[in-house]
Amino acid sequence: MSVGVHSCVCGCELLLCLLLAASECRGIFDASEAGYITSPGYPLEYPPHQNCQWVITAPEPSQRIVLNFNPHFEIERLDCKYDFIEIRDGTSENADVLGRHCSNIAPAPIISSGPSLQIRFVSDYAHQGAGFSLRYEIFKTGEVSNVTHTYIWSRWERSQRLETTHSPCCQ
Ligand SMILES: [Ca+2]
Numbered sequence: 001m002s003v004g005v006h007s008c009v010c011g012c013e014l015l016l017c018l019l020l021a022a023s024e025c026r027g028i029f030d031a032s033e034a035g036y037i038t039s040p041g042y043p044l045e046y047p048p049h050q051n052c053q054w055v056i057t058a059p060e061p062s063q064r065i066v067l068n069f070n071p072h073f074e075i076e077r078l079d080c081k082y083d084f085i086e087i088r089d090g091t092s093e094n095a096d097v098l099g100r101h102c103s104n105i106a107p108a109p110i111i112s113s114g115p116s117l118q119i120r121f122v123s124d125y126a127h128q129g130a131g132f133s134l135r136y137e138i139f140k141t142g143e144v145s146n147v148t149h150t151y152i153w154s155r156w157e158r159s160q161r162l163e164t165t166h167s168p169c170c171q
Contacts, residue, residue: 025040025050025052025053025121026052026053026054027054027055028054028055028056028057029054029055029056029057029136030056030057030058030059031056031057031058031063031065031136031137031138032058032059032138034135034136034137034138035135035136035137036133036134036135036136037054037119037133037134037136038131038132038133038134039052039075039085039121039130039131039132039133040052040131041131042130042131042132042133043072043130043131043133044130045128045129045130045131046121046123046128046129046130046131047123047128048123048124048125048126048128049123049124049125050121050122050123051120051121051122052119052120052121052122053118053119053120053121054118054119055091055116055117055118055119056116056117056118056119056136057091057115057116058115058116058138059115060115061114061115062115063115063138063139064111064112064113064114064115064138064139065111065112065115065116065117065136065137065138065139066109066110066111066112066136066137066138066139067087067109067110067111067117067119067134067135067136068109068134068135069106069107069109069132069133069134070106070132070133070134070135071106072106072130072133073101073104073105073106073107073130073131073132073133074103074104074129074130074131075101075102075103075104075123075129075131075132076102076123076124076127076128076129077102077103077104078102079102080100080101080102080103082122082123082124082126082127083102083122083123083124083127083128083129084100084101084102084121084122085100085101085102085119085120085121085132086099086100086101086119086120086121086122087099087100087110087117087118087119087120088117088118088119088120089112089113089114089117090112090114090116090117090118091116091117091118095117095118098110098112098117101132104129106132111139112139119134
């Protein structure tokens with residue numbers, strides 16, 4: 001049985017469906033402005049029966065996208081079969097899988113090979129966790145190209161450093 005918008009509308013209370021439809025559980029984002037994507041409710045437990053999908057695109061065909069995960073990561077383990085986050089290298093349904101992750105170890109940074117990637121988050125009916133939070137932005141190989149980026153990056157680095165100082169999990 002596929003769990004999608006239609007089965008949701010038939011299978012759960014209307015209010016919950018409206019909340020799901022209105023939630024941040026799906027969307028298309030332009031990576032030229034860096035942003036965050038989280039599982040619903042993060043850092044509180046994500047709800048059961050989630051089937052979220054986000055697409056991130058970059059404006060230039062030569063650009064790539066990088067995802068950095070918050071170390072506070074918790075998705076039901078068990079072979080990543082019931083709950084998982086899956087990242088694909090492009091927008092098509094058959095795009096290569098860059099990673100499928102669960103458990104409580106955040107993935108290492110993930111970089112697309114082209115200007116788009118898609119993220120899917122699935123949960124089944126039981127056993128939830130805190131979920132995930134990730135930051136997306138255009139992957140820069142060379143020097144920093146503008147002031148905004150420098151600012152965001154230094155802020156990000158600083159928050160990483162703080163987390164490292166306070167948490168033994170981020171060595
Ligand atoms: Ca589950």
